[in-house]
Amino acid sequence: MHAWEQIQLTLDYIEGHLEEEIDIQELAKLAALSPFYFQRLFSRLVKKPVAEYVKLRRLFKAAEMLPQSNRRILDIALQVGFRSHEHFTRAFKEAFAITPEEYRSHPQALNRMTKPELALHYTLIDEGVPLITDGTVLEVGRRRLAAPLCFVGVEKQMPVRFVEGLGTASGVDPLDALWRGLHEQKEAALGIPEDSEELGVSYPSRDTRYFTYFAGAKALSEKAVPGFTSWLLPQGEYIVCSFEAESFEALVMDALYKAQQYMFGVWLPRHGLQTEPFCAERYACHGPQTTSMEIWLKPL
Template structure:
């Protein structure tokens, strides 16, 4: 058994026993490692300490439990192994900067710790061959765009801490409100393509610690519109990472994150491919029924 498989086994165990007391000694025994070496290997592969990871996974599950209105907040806390309402509230607030009561009254999209699927770091697929892993289907292919596509939308700066590392930094999703703002203003954009695509584009920001994010809708031709920005998806060859999950929330949270990690940290480096400094999330729409999307990147043509 590979080292990552041993750690994955304990990640699976942790998710199945979040309501119980989880001891590092027990996890280490499962991997046939000493507690010291188990924790060292866990931190290396998961980028979190064992206890920090368990805490953040409990908080991720808490965001789901709190949406069940028939459950008392105390019941949610007890179901996740917390000894009291006060302890649960304190850790929830530390994690998400809001109380469980506030979240229940006004649910917002929260970034939360994703359960890692470590096989994605060690499995290399050929083009046009699907990879199925823990509820996500990923396929990478090449597509040639024969004509440019034009988009009009909004831009914002976003801290890079929300896309760094393994897992997702916990907190309020900085892009959820931005997308909702764009959809409210989308009706003011003339020349929209009927059933056209929507895209989210990430590219470098001149301000250190941030990236620029563009959210836009497809239009028939380039237009200049006050308070809006433009993006051209240029014609040419692209590497496209298509992926599918069980529902829209999983798609834009866990699925998008894992697909990005696989494409940028595993697939592209192993194929020794360099890309232009932007990536495009391409959606048919943001309808809650959508369960698939694509990431488009443009390879750099290297001079021989």
């Protein structure tokens, strides 16, 4: 068994036992490693110490339960493994910058710790061959865009550390607010049908500490719209990563992160390919009913 497979066993075990006491000695035994080497390998592959990872996954489970239940917050805290209301509230606020009570009153998208699928770091798939892992189906192929496509929308500068920490519990997801703002103006201000195709694009900013994220809808024309930003998806050959998930939330919070990590960390380097400095996310619609999307990358 490869080292990453041993750690994946423990990740799967943790996911199924978040409501129980999780002992590092038992995890190390499951991985067939000494506790010392297990913790070193886990931190190296997951980028988090074991205890921190378990805490963040418990917080995510609690965040899922809070808006959907009238149960006492203390009962939810105890169910996911926290010792007290105070301990849970402190950890929740440190991770998400809001209290459990505030989140229950005003639920919003949280940037959280995604359960890693380490196979995506070590498995190279051929074009047109689907890879299925933990509820995510991913496939890579090539497409040609015969003519450029124009999108109009809004954009926001984001610190690079946001990308580096994507999938971790680091507060409210600011891109969710950007998309909500677009949807509020899409039909009324832009005259674009609600169900029209949408595009999210990440590209470098002049200040290397930041990148720019654009959220837009397919434009009715290429004419500039005052107060909005336009993005032209160039014509030409593209590498396209298509994937789907069980829900919209899983799609944009888990599957998208994993697909991007796979493409930039494994697939492109192993094929000796470099791409134009933008990553385009194509959606039929960036909304609750959507469970599939595509990443479009333009090779140099």
